[in-house]
Amino acid sequence: GTKPAFFHVSHRFVSPGLPGVSASGMGLRLSQKFVFLLFLSGLVTLCFGALFFLPDSVRLKRIFLSKTETQPVTVGSGSENDVREHLKRPKDQEHPRGMASVKGETSTKLKSLSRKPSVSHEATEERLAGGKAQEDLTLLRSKTESASEKSTSSDHGATSDTFSYKKFKRCLLRPPLGTDDGKPSDPKTNERREKVKEMMKFAWDNYKRYAWGKNELQPLTRNGHIGNMFGGLRGASIIDSLDTLYIMGLVEEYNDAKDWVQTSLDLNSNGEASLFEVNIRYVGGLLSAYYLTGEELFKNKAVELGEKLLPAFNTPTGIPRGVINLGSGTSWSWGWASAGSSILAEFGTLHLEFVHLTELSGNPIYTEKVMNIRKLLNKIEKPHGLYPNFLSPVSGNWVQHHVSIGGLGDSFYEYLIKSYLMSDKTDDDAKKMYYSALEAIEANLVQKSPGGLTYMAEWRGGILDHKMGHLACFSGGMIGIGADDGAPEKRQHYLDLAAEITHTCHESYTRSATKLGPEAFRFDSGAEATATRLSDRYYILRPEVIESYMYMWRLTHDPKYREWGWEAVQALEEHCRVESGFSGIRDVYTLTVSHDNMQQSFFLSETLKYLYLLFSDDDLLPLEDWVFNTEAHPLPIVRKSCLQDEATQDKTVSE
Template identity: 75%
Template structure:
């Protein structure tokens, strides 16, 4: 599936951000501020992990010779960070290729001005040429996913350099984390830590995505919960993941809608026409992968294979994979877009679901919102490289 998606992207959309498989051409858009090659950068680690080395070398060569970071357009900090910064960082840590380090440092410097706010929490839109930043069109600064990714990736970037010239990134990280601790992080009665919605700076994701994403996240967090609550948290993660599977199994295509609800007598289904589409999203499959790693219950692999069969039946077209407009329609209508995150996330999580646990073990790697694996940096490493806070503490845990 990955090779088929990649080969068609290369044939019809090389250098563009995404492939339009029905019309067999490329799509650029304006989300990345003029940056190109999103599917190439997003695919780097997936190609490498899958052992598609010829394709990986093609991608690496394009990045070395053609990835131009001197754009002058307004970009989503969140999207550029998770796809480009995350993709390049991951490729560097997996392969050691210096070109990825060089490019990510150059791009990271262009994004840093967005963090220059009173709280340290970044604005959501930045001009990659001028460095000016602004609120996102919705009026909020950045999403919760964007906060988490931005901070961890910039801490990784600071650790990677360990040079005085890059201490600005480290300082911004700790300043923003302090703002989150002060304004956002709260404790639920059951003991779980969560990030509250803050109207001055946070835009939450749609609940459908958030719920399906949270199944795996709560499962991962179970090990760090109070001893008497760990099984409770794991059971809760399993129940959320089951609900997300139901959103797939209750559709005609066996693929889930963009958002689902529990009202008007409907459970785990989209009762609004505007929520019925599926754009090759990974969140449910991501939870299957995490829950398999945590429990080794074979149902998660069975559910993953159901998703593979549905993707092959309904989303595979002659020149790639396409999202569909209504998961409940027996005759599908395609949206003519092979999203870059399909190669970066959906196919990677499926591959990991059916791989051995020692491929990117969860104790050593953390996946960003775009499924780019980044190394877990432990306190000992931070102490050795002098990147601890003045009080000797770190917020990584």
């Protein structure tokens, strides 16, 4: 075949008999040097090209790439240094939300995660998976960079493959904040709404005064709490509050929060974070703030943080591990999760946010990751149609047959129906999975107590545990919002079931001395909707019961839901409000209140937001335009056809 051009050039220079070549020896040597250097540079270029583009070059890449770009190594890689790092993990690792009272714990602390992680026999497979993760990240960076080069903002210079905020706003059916910021015409309801707004301002002002920049306020000791759940990220209460402050019209407070994000939110942490919590609070909070305000700052931070979560998917199955070091990309499973398993409620609660990360970044990798999870779940066998809570990210098999609609399972089901709704009812796969799961739940878990209360029991390998967690009380609202989209003849059945479950959860509140509900309540040994164990009696400002009140009000306009919400406001004021904020309580059954000294960030994001929406008109964040992630951050319905039509119209106008 034809020789490369540089070969012909060099051959010409080393042939003294060819015309045009200097006869002097010095000229010949200079020519040889020039050709040699040219040849060498070509050789180096070829070598580096092979090094960085051949699929088997991951280990060599590590030699040349900087530390921040090195391929993450998962637990089980056999690295003793990695194991030592895990052994240093703090012993007071926080509970991921929904995991309180795992294995009978009585506080909101996890058992020590410092035990040595097991080195799996699939280590080789794990390392091979690493190459794919690095390629994914490289692809993501290049696409993000090219998108940002095409457009300096979401509206100026936008092309068909970059997100336009103006187009998005035109595709909403109604203004996000309604005609009058959702102000109800009824004076009594408006007075109640103003009270909730005052509670938010009080909680926020004290957080700002005593804990600014920390994750949560400790109101009794008047200081900030950082914890280990967010991996070195700070300001959880700020990110969680952005959308609440905005919809309540607390403009000065919102601007303070935005300024902090601009100047102080450092995403270059090297700590060990819950994938689930960082996604629902930080990514969800930033996405929501962007969609409500159009501030590019929030979009850019959300996409940057989303990229840092991708290495958690670096497993043989693509099922992400629960804990990730945001700096190195190293990931592992929770120490208490049996056999190194991943948790259904964690890997099943990424879909809404990741679809929006793809929308904003133009990069399909986020949607691909969550769709891969769904494919695996569709493929494996489900006992009685149920989804157990523990799954091995290595084998892709269930680890235990424990099923719960409360902690460990809850938001997986919520995200199925919400994925369908958020897709403008085009995601038929999510719809099918949701209704199949709901049928299995009704057949196996939904129970009626002797006193006539409908509740969700837990399932342990075929044996029912007649316990319902506070976390499971979101399911009233979930079943309600899905009532319209199942079989038409079952619509009323689902609305009735939603109302019955919400009623049961209200009973768990009214049967306590404080009129606040316990962490878990039972239906056995003569007990009904009451906690029988000391370890289940606490209330940590959770939102799930109020969440169902809000949805049921929107669906039925039955005034009892607003009355029940007002009861909760009064109980929070009486028992949880302290001099410098709001605190959880250790026992809902005694009026001698013992506070836990923690103002949870989800109190600002969820509990107070759902109360405010309950006392607002339905056109404040209308459900035909918005779905709420599991941290109550509103995300818009994706109307692909509308966005495409808008793009076509814009193109026609420009032509």
